[in-house]
Amino acid sequence: MLRRALILTTLALAATAITGQAAAQTAASSRPITIYVPYPAGGISDAQSRTIAPHLSKAMGVPVVVENLTGASGSIAATKMLSNPPDGHSLMVVSPSETILPPLTIAGLKYQSEDFRLLANGIAAPTALLARANLEASNVTELLALSQKKELTFGSIGLGTMPQLTAEDFRQRTGAKLLHVPYRGGAPLLQDMMGGQIDMAFMPFAGPILGMVAAGKLKVIGLASPTRLAAYPQSPYLNDYAPLKDFNYPVWSTFAVSKAVPDDIALPLNKALNDIMQMPEVQAWVKSAGSFVPESFTLKAAADFYDGEVRKIRGLAKLVNLQAQ
Numbered sequence: 001m002l003r004r005a006l007i008l009t010t011l012a013l014a015a016t017a018i019t020g021q022a023a024a025q026t027a028a029s030s031r032p033i034t035i036y037v038p039y040p041a042g043g044i045s046d047a048q049s050r051t052i053a054p055h056l057s058k059a060m061g062v063p064v065v066v067e068n069l070t071g072a073s074g075s076i077a078a079t080k081m082l083s084n085p086p087d088g089h090s091l092m093v094v095s096p097s098e099t100i101l102p103p104l105t106i107a108g109l110k111y112q113s114e115d116f117r118l119l120a121n122g123i124a125a126p127t128a129l130l131a132r133a134n135l136e137a138s139n140v141t142e143l144l145a146l147s148q149k150k151e152l153t154f155g156s157i158g159l160g161t162m163p164q165l166t167a168e169d170f171r172q173r174t175g176a177k178l179l180h181v182p183y184r185g186g187a188p189l190l191q192d193m194m195g196g197q198i199d200m201a202f203m204p205f206a207g208p209i210l211g212m213v214a215a216g217k218l219k220v221i222g223l224a225s226p227t228r229l230a231a232y233p234q235s236p237y238l239n240d241y242a243p244l245k246d247f248n249y250p251v252w253s254t255f256a257v258s259k260a261v262p263d264d265i266a267l268p269l270n271k272a273l274n275d276i277m278q279m280p281e282v283q284a285w286v287k288s289a290g291s292f293v294p295e296s297f298t299l300k301a302a303a304d305f306y307d308g309e310v311r312k313i314r315g316l317a318k319l320v321n322l323q324a325q
Contacts, residue, residue: 078092132200277293
């Protein structure tokens with residue numbers, strides 16, 4: 001009788017443990033997915049996340065919430081996301097400005113670019129070399145000739161940002177005589193360029209900038225895109241000039257998780273996000289934002305793309321002697 005009682009007790013304990021584990025797994029799988037946005041509400045990253053969230057919730061069968069966590073060039077949101085368990089319930093909308101540049105510019109940062117895993121293709125826009133409307137040059141050849149006569153000013157949205165690094169690459173390749181004027185954001189930069197205080201800048205060719213160009217307030221010297229884009233059939237392309245072959249700077253924004261998230265968790269997210277980006281209503285929003293959806297990425301393709309971006313941007317950082325302050 002004692003032996004039978006011990007056996008029954010052991011079986012009961014085992015059943016309780018199994019039930020508890022199952023309940024814990026069910027609770028974990030039903031937890032909301034949080035998308036961290038490193039900028040305030042109302043911006044493109046926030047709009048992108050809130051457009052995707054309801055579709056991702058339906059695809060994954062759990063609530064999806066968007067949390068804006070701003071500051072320190074996006075590194076506060078990145079640090080928070082990376083500190084959470086790698087279970088697929090913490091995502092972040094990312095670009096090079098949060099994943100690649102902060103480790104190069106912020107001393108003591110606790111993460112590296114390699115700590116992120118891109119999940120899908122997201123959205124993209126070409127970078128444009130823009131100039132004030134009355135600049136005495138309308139293409140690269142004329143601009144380079146003008147820069148030999150007088151030093152031209154180019155604006156950026158701050159030291160160590162992609163617009164500065166892109167312009168520095170342009171300077172190195174072409175020998176243009178350029179003076180850097182850093183700003184604290186895109187709005188004052190564009191205002192000064194339209195007002196004639198600075199000559200040129202590399203900026204995303206999307207959103208309000210499209211309207212400024214259409215209204216004749218700015219001019220496009222060329223787009224830094226590897227392929228001709230159907231949305232911009234009449235625009236000049238910087239790749240058409242010999243010194244600027246492979247001068248490609250897409251402005252991209254997508255979703256990432258920690259590199260510690262395993263394939264069996266990342267794969268369903270990859271499929272869901274790729275499918276969502278092809279939905280007509282999502283495509284309509286992307287177009288309204290002046291952007292486009294690149295071809296769908298497998299996890300391997302996303303990793304290869306990201307590795308290439310990390311190498312390119314680190315190379316540019318060395319070119320301008322960019323260091324953490």
